[in-house]
Amino acid sequence: MKARELHANLHLLDRQVISADDGHPVCKIDDLELTFDEKGCPYIVSILTGPLALGPRLGGLAGRLMVAVTELFRPEEDPGPQRLPMRLVSDINSAVAVGGTPQEAALEHWARVNLIAPLPGSGAAPVAHDRRPARIGEVTGELRMSTLLGRRVLDAGGRAVGQVADVRLRQDGPMLGDVQHAFRVDGLIVVPRHTGRLFGYERGPHGPGPALVRALIRGLHRDSRYVTWEQVDTLGEDVRLSADMDALLPLSDLYRPVSADQGHENGPTPA
Amino acid sequence: MRVSSCVAPILAVLLLSGCTSPAWDDHDYGLKAAQSAESAASSLEIVRLAVRHEDRLTTSYLKTLFTEAVKDLGGVNSQFGGVQPPSPSADEVRGRLLDLTGEAEDQVTSLLIQVRRDGIEDPEAAVKDLEGVAAKLRAFEEAHQ
Amino acid sequence: MKKLFAVTLGILTAFGGFVDIGDLVANSLVGARFGMSLAWVVVVGVIGICLFAEMSGRIAAVSGRPVFDLVRERMGPRAGLVNLGASFFINVLTLAAEIGGASLALELATGINYLLWVPGVALVAWLVMWRVKFETMERVFGLAGLALVAFAVALWQLGPDWHELGRQLTQPPADEGAPTYWYYAIALLGGAMTPYEVFFFSSGGVEEKWTRKDLVTSRANVFIGFPLGGFLSLAIAGCAAVVFFPVKAEVDTLGQMLLPAGIGLGQLGLAAVIFGVFAATFGATLETALSSGYTISQYFGWQWGKLVRPRDAARFHAVVLAGVIVATALILTTIDPIMVTEYSLIFSAAALPLTYLPVLMIANDPDYMGDQVNGRFSNTLGTTYMILLLVVAAAAVPLMIATKAGQ
Structure with missing residues (x-):
């Protein structure tokens, strides 16, 4: 699977x-x-x-x-x-x-x-002054997703590639609680300038419409690239790549149809 | 806080729209006079329509309608009266218009009193009077545009 | 049979609930000043609201997500917050106007000054939101709003020169400048496409647990109920165009706006219209107050809605209560409710793209919609409207300043 x-x-x-x-x-x-x-x-x-x-x-x-x-x-x-x-x-x-x-x-x-609760008819029995269930075992991490987004990306030669617009995740990381795999970072979507969000229009060659909005947003992000996790060298204040800028895939290649089950790649499939 | 930063200018607009700016010269003053005459005439027309059909309207409705009209006319009076006429010739314009709007206000006030008491005594005569003043106001407006 | 009944009831509710103080004021003002020459804007506005309400209803039915949830999901937290600020501000302004409208209707019925009615109207409205079930609330006031049909009857009874009204459709009066004409066009569009309508419509869909099976109901409400409501708007404009336009009388109070119904239908018609205005504005008071709660709760992901007891949606009910209090205080400053309405219309028009762009994007997203994504027709029309709304948004405030709010 x-x-x-x-x-x-x-x-x-x-x-x-x-x-x-x-x-x-x-x-x-x-x-x-x-x-x-x-x-x-x-x-x-x-x-x-x-x-x-x-x-x-x-x-x-x-x-x-x-x-x-x-x-x-x-x-x-x-x-x-x-x-x-x-x-x-x-x-x-x-x-x-x-x-x-x-x-x-x-x-x-x-x-x-x-x-x-003090207002009549709120459906409240007199409230006990304690908050409902206490915390479920804290799991603290080391990095916030939001700080990863927007970071500058530099290639092996130190040339600026752009900034991180989105992070691609793949559910094949370590096991969490013995039931499911974690989502691990699989790659970064890098846009060349500060033009904001991609609104989901980066997906697939036949991405969502309307055609005009799609063309507009794709046009704004036309030089966007996809960086695989293997191409990332260090995650410092800037993201340093081990690859050269020209070796990066253009974003449009991300969803080039390669197999019949392509449709399932465009995001979460209904459970 | 983003909300409050948009509230301030909007409140300012709301407040300012209630005021009249000063008149710079005779022409400007004339335009203001014409505008005031127009708005007074418009109020009168509505009162006239209501009086003509007073048998089809309820008393409390008429009362509210006339109260609003009196307030409107009073507002026109005091707002225009508050503008400083820029020259002696403007004084004459001012006098004529204030006479007319004052007359209009009196007429509607007396109608309001009648409605509050026991109905309009002579609707036909009232309609005629209102028509007369409204026509004069329209003529005044034409002359000063 | 039961299904048919439910659908009919839904349509009637949408029909009666369509007109609120904004539509009433905008259409009366415009009818008196411009005759029927701006009727086309109402048609454009009704098509627009149908288009986007259908999309948001479909999104609610398929994905179970209401509109403001999606606004943040798609626009991100920052743009979403700006949107929230604007929408909430407009909502409270509209809420104030609706409370004022309902109180003015009571003044017309009783002759007692509207300011005395304001606290009572606000209190009763809050009690209804606090205690009454969503469906009952929506139905009762939607159906009562049908009394406004009296405007259509009145128009017919006034025996207008239909030929003359037809001629006005294409000929704006010569003595009005182009900026004023377009200013009022924008106000009318703001009235027909008010964003709170889709907030309420989609949140209502989620509250009533719509599923794909309810798409028929949703579409019937939108495609039959709203155009009928638009027809009422036109009847209101028509009445003003027949009674006030020929004598060049401008209307600026609610009492004046109802005069044509009295002239056309007599005391009974007047009473029906006053009742209709009260029902419509009171119903809209509930819709706008709840919408202010919906927008904030959905942005922050709080529990919202009337399906759970108030204590289980404490923040939502606290926001609704605060909204009602602020709006009531605003009206009690003796600010003219009709003027508040006019401003809320223009600001609504300026904020239209903020709400409708995310709706258009999500309605195209197969992750959310599965096979129910927009068709080519909806998309072409949606894109056209997006361009139109952007132009309107850019023009609204400059035109307001240039025309001194339409003077």
Whole structure:
């Protein structure tokens, strides 16, 4: 069986997380946390959520304020975002389903106890003043996906190739919780200039329409390249490649039809 | 915070749109006068339509409609009256228009009083009066455009 | 049979729920000043809202994701946040206008100043959102809004010169400048395509747990209900064009806007129209208030909606409550509700591409849609509208400044 392939920015970041039991919304994937396997290849260990994950991604005044306010109300020495271990993920589709009962967000708890529950008819029995289930075994990683996105990419000769726009993942990393393989980094999609997102139009020669929007976005990113993980030398402040710029695949080659099951490569297939 | 940064200019626009800018010369003043006459005439026309069909409308509706019209006319009066006429010849324009809008306001006020009491006494005469003033206002508007 | 009944009920709800204070104000103003010469904009707007509401309904049915969820998913957190700020601001402005409209309707019915009604309207609206089931709420006010059909009857009763109305379709009045004409065209488009309509429509679809089987219902609502609503809009404009346009009277209060119904149909018609306006604006109060909760909750991934008890969606209900309080406070400053409506229309028009572009992109994404992706027809029309909306968005605020908000 071929391992599943996903794009971090397109298929995971900012997706809705729902409960695997009853489908109720849990949170958004505000960020992803990676760690390195024995070969030095990063793979995803947990989903980060909450203002301490979203704030740094937003940046600017809004992001800093979001982080500052949250830290003000968190008693810990070094508060971190809430983590959902990747091993709990049971389905990745138009939403990401997680099993177990994740800890309730602090703001939800606060709003319920202080604002909503005191109002008549809120459906609330007198609330016990404790937050629902405690954290499910912390798994801390070493690298946030959002810091990988947007990094400058330099080739072996030190020439700037562009910046990371998306990260291609393949589900053949180490085992997580004995049930599934981790998504490991398989390659980087590098765009030549700061033109923002690819909106999914990088997929396939017959990518989604409308034709005009597709042509416009492809045109903006026409010199985009695909860097395989083997071509990456070091992941420092800049991504250093061991290959020369001319040896990199153009992005359009990524989905050149090679076999009949090509259709399944264009993203997650419905479970 | 992004929201609040858009609120400020919008509130400013909302507030400013309620004010009238000063008149720079006689021509500008004339244009302002014409605009005020137009808006007063428009209010009067609506009152006239309502009075002509007063038997088809409810009292509370008429009351609200006339109250709004009085407020509108009063607003025109005080807003235009607040603009400084730039020359002595403009004084005369000012006087004529304020007479007309004042008359309009009086008429509608008296209609409002009648409606509040026990209905409009003589709708036909009222329609005629309103038509007269509205026509004068329209003529004034034509003359100053 | 039961299915047919449900579909009919849905259509009637969409029909009665289409017109809100924005459509009412924009169409009356335009009818009085420009006759029927801007009727084409209503047609363009109705086709546009049908197109994008159908897409968002289809997305909701196939993938179970509401619109604002997708806005962030596709535009990213930063562009999404800007979008959220704009949408939330417009939503609260519209909410204020709707509360004002419902209170004005009560003033017309009772003769008691509208400001006294504002807190009561807001409180009752909040109670309905707090306690009443989604489906009941949507149906009751949608159906009550059907009383606005009185405008169409009134137009017919006024016995207009249809020939003259037809002539106006292509001939704008000579004494109005081009900037004002286009300014009001944009306001009308903003009224017909208000973004909260798709937020509400798609969130409603998710709340009612639409699946592929419900695509028929969704499409029937959109393709029959909305055009009927657009027909009502045109009837409102037509009434104003018959009564006010010939005597060059401009309307600027809600009372004036309802005068044609009274003249055409007498006290009974007037009462029906006042009731219809109240139902429509009160229904829209609920829709906009809930939409403000939907947008924020869906951006941050919170639990939202009315299917769970309020205590289980605490942040969502807190946002809705805060929205209602802010909007009520805004109206209680004695700011003119009709003016608030006019501004909300223009800002809505300026924000249209922000909402509709992600919808268009997702409706094309096979990951979400499977075999239900847009066809060639939807895409051609969608692209055309995208270009149109971008032009409108760029022109809206400059035109507002140039025409001093249409004076």
